[in-house]
Amino acid sequence: MTLMKAVRIHSYGGPDVLVHEDVQKPEPAQGELLVAVHAAGVNPFDWKVRTGSVKGVRRLPLIPGWDVAGTVESVGAEVSRFKPGDAVFGLLSVVKDGAYAEYAVAKAKNMAFKPRSIDFVHTAALPVSALAAWQSLFDLADLSSGQTVLIHGASGGVGHYAVQLAKWKGARVIGTTSGGGIDFVRDLGADEVIDFRNVRFDDRVRDADVVLDLIGGETQKRSWQVLRKGGILVSSVEITSPDTDARYDVRQKLLMVHPSADELTRIAALIDEGKLRPVVSRVFSLADARKAHEFIQSTDMQGKAVLKIRD
Ligand SMILES: NC(=O)c1ccc[n+]([C@@H]2O[C@H](COP(=O)([O-])OP(=O)(O)OC[C@H]3O[C@@H](n4cnc5c(N)ncnc54)[C@H](OP(=O)(O)O)[C@@H]3O)[C@@H](O)[C@H]2O)c1
Numbered sequence: 001m002t003l004m005k006a007v008r009i010h011s012y013g014g015p016d017v018l019v020h021e022d023v024q025k026p027e028p029a030q031g032e033l034l035v036a037v038h039a040a041g042v043n044p045f046d047w048k049v050r051t052g053s054v055k056g057v058r059r060l061p062l063i064p065g066w067d068v069a070g071t072v073e074s075v076g077a078e079v080s081r082f083k084p085g086d087a088v089f090g091l092l093s094v095v096k097d098g099a100y101a102e103y104a105v106a107k108a109k110n111m112a113f114k115p116r117s118i119d120f121v122h123t124a125a126l127p128v129s130a131l132a133a134w135q136s137l138f139d140l141a142d143l144s145s146g147q148t149v150l151i152h153g154a155s156g157g158v159g160h161y162a163v164q165l166a167k168w169k170g171a172r173v174i175g176t177t178s179g180g181g182i183d184f185v186r187d188l189g190a191d192e193v194i195d196f197r198n199v200r201f202d203d204r205v206r207d208a209d210v211v212l213d214l215i216g217g218e219t220q221k222r223s224w225q226v227l228r229k230g231g232i233l234v235s236s237v238e239i240t241s242p243d244t245d246a247r248y249d250v251r252q253k254l255l256m257v258h259p260s261a262d263e264l265t266r267i268a269a270l271i272d273e274g275k276l277r278p279v280v281s282r283v284f285s286l287a288d289a290r291k292a293h294e295f296i297q298s299t300d301m302q303g304k305a306v307l308k309i310r311d
Contacts, residue, residue, distance in 0.1 A: 007286060008023060035104050121280055138165075172191050280305070283308050
């Protein structure tokens with residue numbers, strides 16, 4: 001049995017349930033790649049799984065972290081698009097182990113070639129957050145040039161991509177954030193930034209075409225009235241009141257992000273063209289995964305946190 005280092009959870013709870021240990025190195029099956037992990041993105045989904053609150057992902061022990069960037073170590077049967085040594089990135093399947101490990105198995109059809117102009121750490125900051133922003137704005141809301149979009153949580157992992165992608169599309173962007181996020185979101189190109197701790201966004205915004213809600217709860221409840229008639233709210237978190245669309249004459253959709261090699265390839269191209277940039281605010285080692293979880297659960301973090309696993 002060949003061993004590798006990984007971080008696993010054996011029980012649900014706080015960051016201390018993340019255990020750095022030796023586990024069996026996986027093998028790629030048909031249609032899969034074995035990826036030598038250079039970096040793994042750290043996401044709110046990871047800590048939600050860690051606490052046991054994601055109903056669809058409750059199995060133990062489990063390696064968290066489904067954003068991967070690395071090099072192809074070997075390929076399973078019927079894989080022709082990739083070969084050993086290729087630099088790749090993508091979103092792993094949540095029904096399998098994740099990327100807080102030296103090696104991870106990925107479905108070849110979900111993987112894309114790494115952008116040439118950024119390193120593995122920045123590449124690992126892309127998959128779920130950039131796909132969530134892309135799929136919310138373009139696949140679900142059909143955002144077009146000249147429209148106005150209000151982005152709640154604009155300084156976070158998903159929000160900082162959404163601000164840039166919406167500007168690239170030619171939309172007018174209003175972002176809500178606080179603290180250090182205010183200058184950050186302005187620097188990303190937002191036309192207006194609202195400090196949600198001091199200003200009620202529903203006093204400031206009217207007739208938005210799209211609301212991207214990355215927060216839920218009270219923030220969502222106050223968002224219906226800022227949409228124009230026929231406008232759309234896309235939430236990555238929840239739909240709090242299913243009958244609201246009829247009352248306000250607006251539409252609502254819940255994001256369920258899905259892997260897409262095609263969309264990752266378009267995102268990689270935008271990065272290499274200098275039109276989109278991932279922001280990584282902290283890098284941790286694999287052994288420090290606990291600290292990474294503590295960090296992303298604290299406030300005033302901009303952009304992403306990433307585990308760097310090898311050079
Ligand atoms: N459904 C899906 O497929 C899907 C996909 C991706 C993500 N998600 C979910 O979407 C949510 C956002 O993900 P993320 O990765 O962007 O999280 P994140 O990196 O933690 O970012 C959230 C941001 O929201 C800000 N914030 C907190 N309260 C706010 C408020 N009331 N108004 C405006 N901004 C506020 C925080 O800034 P402060 O520093 O000011 O607190 C933080 O920067 C998470 O719940 C995640 O699990 C769902």
